[in-house]
Amino acid sequence: MTFSDLGLSPKVLSAVTDAGYTQPTPIQAGAIPHALLGKDILGIAQTGTGKTASFVLPMLTRLEKGRARARMPRTLILEPTRELAAQVEENFIRYGKNHKLNIALLIGGVSFDEQDKKLERGADVLIATPGRLLDHRERGKLLLNGVEILVIDEADRMLDMGFIPDIERICEMIPFTRQTLFFSATMPPEITKLTEKFLHAPVRVEVSKAASTATSIIQRLVKSGSKPWDKRETLRNLMKAEDAELKNAIIFCNRKVEVSELFRSLLKYDFDAGALHGDMDQRARMQMLANFRDGKLRYLVASDVAARGLDIPDVSHVFNYDVPIHAEDYVHRIGRTGRAGRSGKSFTIATKSDTKYIDAIERLIGNKIEWHDGDLSTVVASEGEDEAPRRGRGAPRRAGRKDDDRKEKGERKPRERHAKPSEAAPPEAAHDEQPVAAEATVADIGERRARKEAIRSENTERKADRNEQRTPERGDSRPQRDSNRPARHRQEDNDATVGFGDDMPAFMRIVAKV
Numbered sequence: 001m002t003f004s005d006l007g008l009s010p011k012v013l014s015a016v017t018d019a020g021y022t023q024p025t026p027i028q029a030g031a032i033p034h035a036l037l038g039k040d041i042l043g044i045a046q047t048g049t050g051k052t053a054s055f056v057l058p059m060l061t062r063l064e065k066g067r068a069r070a071r072m073p074r075t076l077i078l079e080p081t082r083e084l085a086a087q088v089e090e091n092f093i094r095y096g097k098n099h100k101l102n103i104a105l106l107i108g109g110v111s112f113d114e115q116d117k118k119l120e121r122g123a124d125v126l127i128a129t130p131g132r133l134l135d136h137r138e139r140g141k142l143l144l145n146g147v148e149i150l151v152i153d154e155a156d157r158m159l160d161m162g163f164i165p166d167i168e169r170i171c172e173m174i175p176f177t178r179q180t181l182f183f184s185a186t187m188p189p190e191i192t193k194l195t196e197k198f199l200h201a202p203v204r205v206e207v208s209k210a211a212s213t214a215t216s217i218i219q220r221l222v223k224s225g226s227k228p229w230d231k232r233e234t235l236r237n238l239m240k241a242e243d244a245e246l247k248n249a250i251i252f253c254n255r256k257v258e259v260s261e262l263f264r265s266l267l268k269y270d271f272d273a274g275a276l277h278g279d280m281d282q283r284a285r286m287q288m289l290a291n292f293r294d295g296k297l298r299y300l301v302a303s304d305v306a307a308r309g310l311d312i313p314d315v316s317h318v319f320n321y322d323v324p325i326h327a328e329d330y331v332h333r334i335g336r337t338g339r340a341g342r343s344g345k346s347f348t349i350a351t352k353s354d355t356k357y358i359d360a361i362e363r364l365i366g367n368k369i370e371w372h373d374g375d376l377s378t379v380v381a382s383e384g385e386d387e388a389p390r391r392g393r394g395a396p397r398r399a400g401r402k403d404d405d406r407k408e409k410g411e412r413k414p415r416e417r418h419a420k421p422s423e424a425a426p427p428e429a430a431h432d433e434q435p436v437a438a439e440a441t442v443a444d445i446g447e448r449r450a451r452k453e454a455i456r457s458e459n460t461e462r463k464a465d466r467n468e469q470r471t472p473e474r475g476d477s478r479p480q481r482d483s484n485r486p487a488r489h490r491q492e493d494n495d496a497t498v499g500f501g502d503d504m505p506a507f508m509r510i511v512a513k514v
């Protein structure tokens with residue numbers, strides 16, 4: 001089958017040819033013909049399957065008739081994160097190069113004014129995160145009754161992030177006669193319920209099970225001692241051993257605080273690394289991602305929440321610094337490599353306490369994962385591990401984590417790398433600088449202080465920036481922690497402060513009347 005068999009318009013076909021695509025992917029072949037006929041679609045597909053084009057291409061074809069009116073967008077695409085929303089915009093620009101369409105992107109972390117202007121001009125395509133969309137709607141700047149096509153993308157991720165009540169509200173604001181294109185990688189019961197409520201006789205297109213991992217990925221488990229310095233050493237050794245084959249890699253951690261710590265440690269050991277996690281502001285995240293995508297950074301340390309769904313083509317390696325607690329995150333993580341038929345490698349660092357998580361992953365993927373160099377029974381406990389407290393009575397006080405790192409198999413003290421704070425350091429890095437090693441020279445300390453100051457002042461600027469973006473009526477009403485929120489998010493919340501930022505679901509911002 002070719003793209004010209006699908007019924008797309010000549011303008012769209014020409015843009016697809018320019019993008020270099022010759023054959024539609026299975027989700028595109030399955031969804032596009034029905035979407036062009038105006039039917040509702042239930043697409044069960046992960047990122048990496050070409051699902052974005054499966055809704056963007058038919059939308060472009062259908063948008064060729066008619067034009068937008070002020071404040072009444074013709075189509076609406078809901079995305080769970082700013083990055084995903086920005087990626088969908090890029091897709092509209094790429095495939096819509098032969099169309100004159102107004103595209104508005106409503107995401108948090110950027111000013112309302114620019115977004116208002118775009119809405120005022122009349123948007124053919126509105127791409128939004130739920131929180132920011134509802135903010136605009138409540139400010140009276142947006143009418144949703146002109147929406148002809150609604151796309152709900154990454155619905156299971158929306159569920160993870162607590163956005164389902166917002167999605168329901170938004171669906172109820174859009175005319176019943178609309179076409180709905182709905183995508184999710186998995187179908188938990190809450191999502192099935194949502195589709196039953198809001199889709200009309202949908203055509204179901206399922207391209208692969210969420211539990212499947214690409215066969216082109218070599219997966220290995222790597223034994224390690226359980227202390228952070230053991231795991232960091234295991235990781236560094238792996239990275240060195242893989243160096244010749246390694247083009248670029250994403251290194252996944254379970255928590256934001258580990259992202260920060262590992263990132264700093266890798267910089268100290270002169271690895272060309274960046275970090276990506278939910279607390280970084282939009283500008284810093286996009287910049288970091290762009291640097292990684294353009295090959296300016298070889299390693300990206302990331303948390304699941306920050307990285308899921310990002311379009312980073314051609315990653316040669318995935319390292320799981322932590323075994324993911326949710327088995328399906330393993331599938332998403334290693335799905336970053338081995339894309340579009342390319343080969344890829346994934347290494348998962350495992351400690352004795354990870355056994356139950358590994359079992360769950362193996363059950364989910366239906367396969368045993370091979371050990372790289374012997375299983376956990378061959379792990380030799382590092383000094384003081386598990387059996388003895390590290391600072392028992394009479395034991396000399398350790399000089400700090402830096403010493404622990406250096407103690408690792410007698411490695412020489414690495415040269416401090418001077419990363420530009422704006423490029424490299426995640427915001428909390430400034431507040432969480434590692435203790436100064438006992439043998440650090442006075443010059444070292446002075447230099448470190450100066451760097452810390454630079455990061456701190458940049459963070460203050462960013463904070464001021466963020467405060468400016470907040471809506472006055474909501475600026476101070478940060479959400480109370482909701483014990484019903486999914487465990488995955490409670491876990492991220494524990495690490496630091498920020499939470500949803502501007503993508504906060506509306507129901508969490510309702511001020512209770514007493």
Ligand code: AMP
Nearest residue numbers: 021023024025047048049050051052053
């Ligand atoms: P997505 O699942 O939408 O995130 O797409 C994953 C990647 O596949 C993106 O980098 C797209 O540019 C690429 N892609 C989409 N459709 C095709 C196609 N028909 N042939 C080759 N690559 C494609």
